[in-house]
Amino acid sequence: MSTAHEIAPTTGPGPTAPASGTTRTTDGRAGAAGAPAGTADRPEGSAAGPAWTADGPYSAALRTGRGPLFLRRADGWLLPLEVERWCADPDAVDLEVLGRCEGTVLDVGCGPGRLVAALAARGRPVLGIDVSEAAVARTVGLGGPALRRSVFEPLPGEGRWDTALLMDGNVGIGGEPHVLLCRLARLLRPGGLLIVEAAPVDVDERVEVQVVHPADAGGGAGSPFPWARVGAPALLCHAERAGWRAVDQWTAGGRCFAALRSRSTRTSAEPPKSTAVISNQRARKPSGGRPVASR
Numbered sequence: 001m002s003t004a005h006e007i008a009p010t011t012g013p014g015p016t017a018p019a020s021g022t023t024r025t026t027d028g029r030a031g032a033a034g035a036p037a038g039t040a041d042r043p044e045g046s047a048a049g050p051a052w053t054a055d056g057p058y059s060a061a062l063r064t065g066r067g068p069l070f071l072r073r074a075d076g077w078l079l080p081l082e083v084e085r086w087c088a089d090p091d092a093v094d095l096e097v098l099g100r101c102e103g104t105v106l107d108v109g110c111g112p113g114r115l116v117a118a119l120a121a122r123g124r125p126v127l128g129i130d131v132s133e134a135a136v137a138r139t140v141g142l143g144g145p146a147l148r149r150s151v152f153e154p155l156p157g158e159g160r161w162d163t164a165l166l167m168d169g170n171v172g173i174g175g176e177p178h179v180l181l182c183r184l185a186r187l188l189r190p191g192g193l194l195i196v197e198a199a200p201v202d203v204d205e206r207v208e209v210q211v212v213h214p215a216d217a218g219g220g221a222g223s224p225f226p227w228a229r230v231g232a233p234a235l236l237c238h239a240e241r242a243g244w245r246a247v248d249q250w251t252a253g254g255r256c257f258a259a260l261r262s263r264s265t266r267t268s269a270e271p272p273k274s275t276a277v278i279s280n281q282r283a284r285k286p287s288g289g290r291p292v293a294s295r
């Protein structure tokens, strides 16, 4: 992921796996934590695990707006997660991405919601989805509509979104970029725009990772789950195979992006019903939901 700069292998015993449990989504549906139901197109093992969804280090970090937090690969290397940046206001690089968005916007894996909130504040029809309850709560607290849902589950506005975002390494969700990109092609309208952030290095890897806080080096992290890291060249290959056409590429602030257009010729998709889609999912803005820390 672009936010990941390999820094050092860790040592010590592996983490303990938390018990899986049943959670309730923001729209009231019950299910296994983050596990999609009836999702034939999701990759093997792509159900978002307790690492993101349980009361673990990711949730704790989002509540305080502070790291450090890492994805730890099986070989012990740590990939930093930029929690402080995600919990801050959008920076100049983010704003350029937001300026490219068209029509209705779906932010996949919206995290604490800086992009969703910024678009909503501009009056743009936007929805964030994330499997993390803490991420959705924080997004809603910022005034951004958000839904606790996996991208591999049925979503509102299927086939009608104008723009989708896969930011901050989220092309790694599910561990199979090809499958994720195919899923995104079905979420967007024909000719829709997908903006993907690639890793800033030439990499194409599928890995098992855990979310860990440094204090968890000896245990306490979630169970391993599949993730992927792809640099721009690999991203374009995966995108081509999944039916996307690259229309732009740029780098800013050390981050790499690609703009892709769906090549689908589907004609059955209705025009976006953005108001209906968004208003049905908009959650009330609770008080006191501002980020605790920003930089």
Ligand SMILES: C[S@@+](CC[C@H](N)C(=O)[O-])C[C@H]1O[C@@H](n2cnc3c(N)ncnc32)[C@H](O)[C@@H]1O
Pocket: 001, 046, 047, 048, 052, 053, 086, 087, 108, 109, 110, 111, 112, 113, 114, 115, 129, 130, 131, 132, 135, 149, 150, 151, 152, 167, 168, 169, 170, 173, 174
């Ligand atoms: C690398 S973080 C990116 C954070 C985010 N883009 C931001 O602005 O803060 C990955 C995010 O994707 C979410 N996620 C993981 N698997 C998911 C899935 N299957 N569907 C939707 N979101 C998922 C995680 O909960 C997490 O918030």
